[in-house]
Amino acid sequence: xxxxxxxxxxxxxxxxxxxxxxxxxxxxxxxxxxxxxxxxxxxxxxxxxxxxxxxxxxxxxxxxxxxxxxxxxxxxxxxxxxxxxxxxxxxxxxxxxxxxxxxxxxxxxxxxxxxxxxxxxxxxxxxxxxxxxxxxxxxxxxxxxxxxxxxxxxxxxxxxxxxxxxxxxxxxxxxxxxxxxxxxxxxxxxxxxxxxxxxxxxxxxxxxxxxxxxxxxxxxxxxxxxxxxxxxxxxxxxxxxxxxxxxxxxxxxxxxxxxxxxxxxxxxxxxxxxxxxxxxxxxxxxxxxxxxxxxxxxxxxxxxxxxxxxxxxxxxxxxxxxxxxxxxxxxxxxxxxxxxxxxxxxxxxxxxxxxxxxxxxxxxxxxxxxxxxxxxxxxxxxxxxxxxxxxxxxxxxxxxxxxxxxxxxxxxxxxxxxxxxxxxxxxxxxxxxxxxxxxxxxxxxxxxxxxxxxxxxxxxxxxxxxxxxxxxxxxxxxxxxxxxxxxxxxxxxxxxxxxxxxxxxxxxxxxxxxxxxxxxxxxxxxxxxxxxxxxxxxxxxxxxxxxxxxxxxxxxxxxxxxxxxxxxxxxxxxxxxxxxxxxxxxxxxxxxxxxxxxxxxxxxxxxxxxxxxxxxxxxxxxxxxxxxxxxxxxxxxxxxxxxxxxxx
Numbered sequence: 001x002x003x004x005x006x007x008x009x010x011x012x013x014x015x016x017x018x019x020x021x022x023x024x025x026x027x028x029x030x031x032x033x034x035x036x037x038x039x040x041x042x043x044x045x046x047x048x049x050x051x052x053x054x055x056x057x058x059x060x061x062x063x064x065x066x067x068x069x070x071x072x073x074x075x076x077x078x079x080x081x082x083x084x085x086x087x088x089x090x091x092x093x094x095x096x097x098x099x100x101x102x103x104x105x106x107x108x109x110x111x112x113x114x115x116x117x118x119x120x121x122x123x124x125x126x127x128x129x130x131x132x133x134x135x136x137x138x139x140x141x142x143x144x145x146x147x148x149x150x151x152x153x154x155x156x157x158x159x160x161x162x163x164x165x166x167x168x169x170x171x172x173x174x175x176x177x178x179x180x181x182x183x184x185x186x187x188x189x190x191x192x193x194x195x196x197x198x199x200x201x202x203x204x205x206x207x208x209x210x211x212x213x214x215x216x217x218x219x220x221x222x223x224x225x226x227x228x229x230x231x232x233x234x235x236x237x238x239x240x241x242x243x244x245x246x247x248x249x250x251x252x253x254x255x256x257x258x259x260x261x262x263x264x265x266x267x268x269x270x271x272x273x274x275x276x277x278x279x280x281x282x283x284x285x286x287x288x289x290x291x292x293x294x295x296x297x298x299x300x301x302x303x304x305x306x307x308x309x310x311x312x313x314x315x316x317x318x319x320x321x322x323x324x325x326x327x328x329x330x331x332x333x334x335x336x337x338x339x340x341x342x343x344x345x346x347x348x349x350x351x352x353x354x355x356x357x358x359x360x361x362x363x364x365x366x367x368x369x370x371x372x373x374x375x376x377x378x379x380x381x382x383x384x385x386x387x388x389x390x391x392x393x394x395x396x397x398x399x400x401x402x403x404x405x406x407x408x409x410x411x412x413x414x415x416x417x418x419x420x421x422x423x424x425x426x427x428x429x430x431x432x433x434x435x436x437x438x439x440x441x442x443x444x445x446x447x448x449x450x451x452x453x454x455x456x457x458x459x460x461x462x463x464x465x466x467x468x469x470x471x472x473x474x475x476x477x478x479x480x481x482x483x484x485x486x487x488x489x490x491x492x493x494x495x496x497x498x499x500x501x502x503x504x505x506x507x508x509x510x511x512x513x514x515x516x517x518x519x520x521x522x523x524x525x526x527x528x529x530x531x532x533x534x535x536x537x538x539x540x541x542x543x544x545x546x547x548x549x550x551x552x553x554x555x556x557x558x559x560x561x562x563x564x565x566x567x568x569x570x571x572x573x574x575x576x577x578x579x580x581x582x583x584x585x586x587x588x589x590x591x592x593x594x595x596x597x598x599x600x601x602x603x604x605x606x607x608x609x610x611x612x613x614x615x616x617x618x619x620x621x622x623x624x625x626x627x628x629x630x631x632x633x634x635x636x637x638x639x640x641x642x643x644x645x646x647x648x
Contacts, residue, residue: 020522039417056355062141064183065102067175070144071110078151081166083111087214092189094317096180096189105179107214112150112171121551124383127219127227128335128375131296132195132211134181134188138340139230141320141351142371143175149357149372161166164387164646165379170320172218178211192315195231198298199241199324201307205323206293215295216323220330223550225534226378227299227335230371234288235279235548236339237262237374242284244292245307250299255520256531257513258283258334260416261381262516265336265446267371268377270360274386284337304326304531329545329552332533338374341367343374377448384414384512384538386421386560391506392567407493408506410560411446415512415538420576421490424559430500438509439492446512508560513538516628 075084086106087093095104113123121384130140147553150171153162165171176182181189188194196202207213239258241250252258262281271278280287284296302308303326313319340346352366360370362485390409412418420441429432490508497503517530517539530536533552543554 021034048524056353056364058353058364059141059145059351059366061137061345061351062144064099064176064179065106067140067144068102068106068108069631071108071175074110074147074151078155080115081112081151081154083115085109087210087217090108091214091217093210093213093217096316099179099183105183107174107177107179107210107216109218110147110175112147112173113169114164114167116168119549121549122553123168123170124552125222125224125550126379126382127172127222127224129177129215129229129295130173130175130229131230132178132184133193133231133344134176134178134184134186136230136232137182137185137345138232138351138367138371140175140182140336142230142340143173143375145354145357145368146375147173148370161380162376165376168385169379169382171379172222172224174215174218177215178209181211190316192278195295196543198293198295199308199311200293200298200302200304200305201245202293202311203309205313205315206311207313207319209418210316212295213319213323219299220323220326221548221549223329223545223552224299224333225532225537225552226382227333227354228338228374228378229295229335230338230340232340232344234336234339234342235276236280237265237279238284238287238337238339240297242286242288242290242294242337243297243307244290246285246290246297249524250283250334251520251522251524251648252283252526253365253520253528254300254334254532254535255283255518255522255524257516257530257532257535260516261334261336265374265377265415268373268375268448270365270418272365272367272370277336288337288339296335296337298330300332300532302326302331304332327547332531332545334534336378338371339405340371353394380414381416381448382414383413384558386410386412386508386558388508388509388560388563391563392445393592405493406503406506407491408508409491410508411490412510412512412558413446414558415446415510416448417513417515418442418446418490419511419514421494421508421510423494424509425427425494426504427501428504429498434504434573435501436629439495442490444490468582483615503545503565505565509605510558511556512558535587630642 014232042203054058071084075082086108088095088104088106090109093107095106095472097105099105128143128146130143131137148161150166153159154166157163178189178194181187181194189209189211190208194255197206197209197212198216207216239262240246240252240254245253259281266279266281269279284290284294297305308326308331310324312321313324338597345368350366352369353362353364354369356362356364356366356369357367357372358369358376360373387410388410390407392406392408408423410421412421420443422441423439424436425439426434426436494506513535516535519526519529530539533545537552537554538558539556540554545552545554574600
């Protein structure tokens with residue numbers, strides 16, 4: 001809990017279909033004409049009671065030794081998905097002290113991702129801290145259960161959505177950030193509060209704890225877009241601002257997106273039904289209180305706020321001053337504070353069971369499942385994606401002239417609002433010319449925006465839809481929602497093609513969360529737009545950030561994999577033994593406007609590589625110029641709020 005301290009109080013990266021460990025599934029060989037009631041569909045999404053998954057467990061607290069042992073077990077059992085290291089060995093940091101029979105305390109870092117597809121510079125990164133205060137005990141056990149859920153589901157093929165998260169994100173977990181404090185069950189590290197130890201609004205001292213230094217070293221290597229830091233002592237989901245400097249000006253430039261995320265997170269976590277109710281959500285300065293040197297504001301604004309100033313730590317063998325100086329790209333994450341419970345160590349009987357990790361309605365829901373759900377939510381939201389739910393099979397698509405019989409269903413993830421979504425399709429006409437056109441655009445909401453993925457069937461996205469919502473997820477079938485937690489919110493049938501035209505390719509495209517890019521108003525100066533990576537990555541086509549080997553590129557349109565015609569029959573099983581072939585590599589798709597055309601090759605059936613490249617190039621060039629000319633001055637460094645007067 002944040003209690004008063006000593007100082008006061010690439011053109012388009014397309015989403016791969018769920019693949020890898022459960023079969024390298026290509027759109028040419030998957031989801032062909034599968035109906036949700038078919039036995040084949042059950043094979044696609046797995047079953048809840050997988051024999052490999054084993055019986056459900058009642059969650060119990062893990063102490064420092066339990067966590068260390070479990071981390072090493074995960075590293076051994078899942079070598080293709082897990083990297084484990086400690087900050088002492090990686091960054092040459094001293095240990096903060098002894099952890100009994102386990103020797104020197106260490107800050108362990110667990111990374112979960114499909115390593116077979118690395119390096120991928122633009123793979124989005126998320127970070128989770130189990131605790132900065134060692135006596136706030138829910139977070140570390142939450143993150144260990146989160147890791148187990150991802151890894152076990154991946155290798156048993158029991159949940160396609162969780163497999164997708166592992167394939168397409170890099171997930172960094174520091175379960176015991178304040179390792180010494182957690183071992184001793186004390187708030188501080190050697191009497192120093194790690195959550196007052198970051199170089200923001202802290203002009204004289206910082207980075208005196210090994211906990212803060214370990215976090216700092218990790219963040220200096222990456223480009224995190226979303227992060228959660230777990231605490232305890234009250235209930236709250238809180239976000240910037242949370243510093244004393246900004247107490248009179250509590251509105252951050254990203255306030256619109258932060259408020260929306262906070263509301264969605266509260267719904268995703270659910271009502272605990274244990275006397276504490278749903279999480280309240282608001283700005284730190286309003287819901288909790290301001291502090292100096294807090295990790296939350298540091299992770300959000302350490303690269304651009306005037307209150308982020310370097311320090312020269314002398315404590316604990318010293319620490320290089322230049323490591324508290326940052327590039328303009330390194331620290332621009334939404335770093336959300338989660339106060340898990342009024343009790344810093346809730347009764348073990350209220351922690352819950354593994355059966356309820358993805359359903360808040362169950363009697364076994366508790367502190368651990370609801371906070372695992374928050375981690376899942378943030379892992380999904382870090383980057384938008386468009387994914388097919390149902391596409392025509394080979395028999396339906398054999399006659400390419402009959403496009404009116406071809407219906408497509410897709411869902412949009414990694415976002416809250418869908419501003420536009422449509423099908424883009426290309427065909428070769430009777431003269432051998434390749435034509436690219438779009439269907440009418442639709443808009444709607446993702447499952448997250450409907451009160452969380454765990455709520456009932458979504459019917460809000462049917463306006464303007466050609467066809468019906470096919471209801472992949474049944475409102476009264478909770479187990480279906482657990483296996484594939486998204487409904488197919490968008491369905492369209494292609495319009496008839498001209499005579500003798502031959503359909504070539506279909507892509508689903510979405511534009512999402514454009515409200516996030518609007519000026520927050522209030523005490524935010526009119527010339528300061530949103531500054532975070534996660535907002536600009538989806539609202540600002542001019543955004544580009546780089547750090548070490550990591551890249552974030554802003555774009556406005558997100559595309560599915562392309563469905564090519566004629567369709568092949570499905571031959572590759574969706575779920576196979578682990579390990580299998582590497583995940584399908586993301587591809588590229590044209591995003592040209594309706595009526596665009598290019599000359600086909602002499603045989604009249606294909607388009608030359610140079611022409612295809614030209615189509616992509618000019619489409620993206622037009623998007624960048626027309627879409628976001630105003631974005632040229634959106635990034636700011638050393639912004640000062642001290643002289644800003646709030647509007648009346």
